[in-house]
Amino acid sequence: MELDTPVLDNHLHLDPAHGRGIEAVKDFARVGGTHLLVVNKPSWLLGIEVEQGTDFEAVFETTIEVVTDANEVLDGRAWPVLGVHPGLVSKLIDDRGFAPREARDLMQAGLDVAAEYVADGRALALKSGRPHYDVPDTVWNASNAVLQHALALGADHDCAVQLHTEASEDLTEIATWAEERGLDRHRVVKHYASGRLAGPTPSVMSDKDRLAEAAERAETAEEPFLMETDFVDDPDRPGAVLGPKTVPRRVRWLREEGREEAIEIAHVATPAEVYGIDTRTTLG
Template sequence: MKHPEIPITDDHIHFNPRTGRGVEAAKDFRRAGGTHLFMVALPAYSLGVVPRRGEDYREAFEETLRVAHQVRETGITVFPVLGVHPVELLRYAEEVGLMAAEEIVCAGLDLAAHYVEEGRAVALKSGRPHFPVDPEVAAASERVLLHALGCAADCGCALQVHAESAPCADIVDLARETGMDPGRVVKHFATPDTPLVPSFLARQEGLPEMARKGRAFMMETDYMDENSRPGAVMGPKSVPRVTRTMLADGSIDLEDAWRIHAETPARVYGVEITL
């Protein structure tokens, strides 16, 4: 049976030819019916870069954009998302101290914002640890998140947030404090109770019910592209396959699918999603 002609978008996916399948994984996404994706930068150290100043992130960001170009050549529309993973603060603090590490990652976010301003990326990513940390690390992480929100507000882009599996309702107030529109703050790996814009794993329970109620959300795999953990967190075919299954069994309709894969991401990220 021919697939309905609709966009299918993965809101949070990684490709890393150094440790995984790279473009071959992207081809799996396309063969399964995927059309658009938000390719999110991996931690700099995953790409062999250990920053000691903000400018050092340029090498990691350029590598991300190089792979994004390769993925585009397969026929997929790719929207790069650049920034700093919250675990980077902890990792670099072990070597240079917490204060210096905070300065490094904030400078990295400043650089990522320049890429957005230049039109080479569409959004930023930041967050805070999703596991317990010492109070001083938690406080520094919160300052980094505030800095990221301010950067996103200043350059008029969305921000993907990696944080604990919880509503993260306080981030709504943090966003407003920095002048950031909470309607453009995306909770990656979201739970249904978040007031932020949810990006749900494709295996999230209750997707059809939320879609039928008209809830604005996106879908993701958080595919890590690591040969040592094949298919983690979910495989690259997952978002297209789950979407097609829901359409086939009637649990969502084309209007629901369009809202999930085109209308909501276009509004949140300020991009055009068409076939």
């Protein structure tokens, strides 16, 4: 179902062992989707209890394998985004008895391993963040240290960093942290964003209200944005977040609304600026 434009879902998960895996990619492609940024699932959801940084390799390899398979299906291509889910801090502290500093160190070690995948070209970007729920100050401080470490790695390896954080329309503090470490703020991406965000680049959840606001701001104020579903690929949560067909369908809706410029910004200009990828030349 051609849309005659690249169509990128900036953040979704694929789980070939427990979920729909490549079948979800086929659904995305059938309705006009062309490009994917596939983020590794949290380690504990893959049944992996990490003890050291190298334990994350099994998580990352699973994502790289499914990206390879996705590239056989898509008219464009897929890229892996690798890192450590910020919710791991609570799993380590609350469930396994880690001290906050021990959890911090292990999560930073996992990010170091993810950065090695970026360095050798096997991954496009890093993923980090901080809890979106209330935590004690010691855990919050440890989480911010992990996030800041990810930003420093992004600067060191010249790559974007996707963030899972609390809901907010103002994350200028994080953007400032990035710039202090040598990473341009536009290369920090707030996953699960609303249509308005100060600081990082918003990756907007693809419901119509959020997209309408993001498209308006993009076209009137030249503000970049990306589109995503956060598809979780979990058979135990079939209605969670948005399905893999959503982004192509929302692109079609934006076209019906006369938002051609917004489509170009979200699926061509912003991916080029943030990740250095060319969604046109990789199409077909």
